[in-house]
Amino acid sequence: MKELSLNILDVAENSVKAGASLIGIELDETEELLTLRITDNGCGMTPEILASVTDPFYTTRTTRKVGLGLPLLKLAAEQTGGSMTVASRHESTNPEDHGTEVTATFYKNHIDCTPMGDVISSIVTLIQGNPTRDFVFTHKRSEGNVVLDTRQLRDVLGEDVPLNSFEVLQWITEFLREQYAGDENR
Amino acid sequence: MKSLAELAEIRERMKSKVVLREGGNEIRVVVGMATCGIAAGARPVLNAFVEGVNRESLTDKVTVTQTGCIGICQYEPVVEVFQAGKEKVTYVEMTAEKAEKVLQEHIKGGRVVEEYTITHAKKA
Structure with missing residues (x-):
């Protein structure tokens, strides 16, 4: 993946496939660290599947949860000295509170840290x-937070009016752009 | 600044259009957005179709949707065009520029862009 924003788009699609109705995408930046957290209320994974999600060569091809998505995110995080963890509660064991949480940390100043790229485009593509x-x-930054719900x-x-009407998508793009540029306009 | 009030205006404007749209869509453009597609550059391809369809005022006739991996990862980004009564056309190794050409020639003009199809890619 050439941009971290593409990893975000890719991993969030897993949440969609898991049947989630609510998907959280959180970026938290400090001087040194970037933490990405993707949470969902989808069906979750059993401990057996969870144990193999980061193995690119393990594939069941029936769950659609295994493949290259998470291994690529893990690689992107680890090549900066960071890490990735996945926690999940499967609906069979947690019928009231199931879902998955993927957390990846990146050392931003590492030479191998993949650029963020066009995160607005990824969010708009998901919608x-x-x-x-x-x-x-949510993107927590020292310059000011960016939020879209x-x-x-x-x-x-x-x-x-569906959320994916062109005018609405355009509004969302502008809304996010303005928040990112906010500190310059002040 | 963008405000929710502006969004309410969009809603009012679109209410009238919704009624007109009941004729149903004739063409469906499907972009593969699995890991393989995304890594190969499907995001700008999808955006090019979404923007192009709106710019050319084709939203009543054409829908642009996303799908997962269809199993030909080596040809990504892959775009399939479905049209009632016609055979499905599969475009491979797409870019935003190629998407624009498909929009003009195939979606608007009705002529398949043979050089971008999977049949053509397999012959090469």
């Missing part, structure tokens, strides 16, 4: 392809 799911995107947008738009 375009999955207009019935909700996404909560599609549940708020859905409240305003009602049932008449």
Whole structure:
């Protein structure tokens, strides 16, 4: 992957496939560290599958949860000296509170840290392809936080206008761009 | 600054359009967005179709959707075009520029861009 934002798009798609209705994408930046956390309320994974998710050569091809997505994210994190962890509660054992949490930490100043790239495009792509799911995107930065919660947008738009209408996607792009540029406008 | 009030205006504007759209979509453009597709550059391809379809005012006729891996990872980014009564067309090794050409010639003009199809790629 050429951009971390592509890893984000890819791993968040796993949450979609796991049937999640709410997906959280959180970026937390300090001077030295970047922490990416993707959480969902999808079906979760059994301990057996969880144990093999980071093995690129293990594939069941029936769960669609195993493949190169997580190994590539793990590689991207580890090549900076960071790490990736996955925690999951499967719906069979946790019927009330199931889902998955992927956390990856990156040392930002490491020469092998993949650039973030166009994270706005990844968020908009996720919403375009999955207009019935909700996404909560948070980017905590020293310059000011960036936040998007599609549940708020859905409240305003009602049932008449899908979240992936072109005008809405454009609004989301601008909304995020303005937040990222906010510190320059102040 | 972008505000939620602006979003409410979009809702009002679109209410009238929703009624018109009930005719159903005739063409479906499907972009592969699994790990293989994303790594190969599917995101800008998808964006090019989404933006192009809107720019050319084709939203009533064409829908752009995403799918997972269809098993031909070496040909990603892959785009499939479905049209009622016609055979599915599979475009391979797509870019945003190629997407624009497919939009103009195939989606708008009705002529398949043979040189980008999987049949053509396999012959080469």
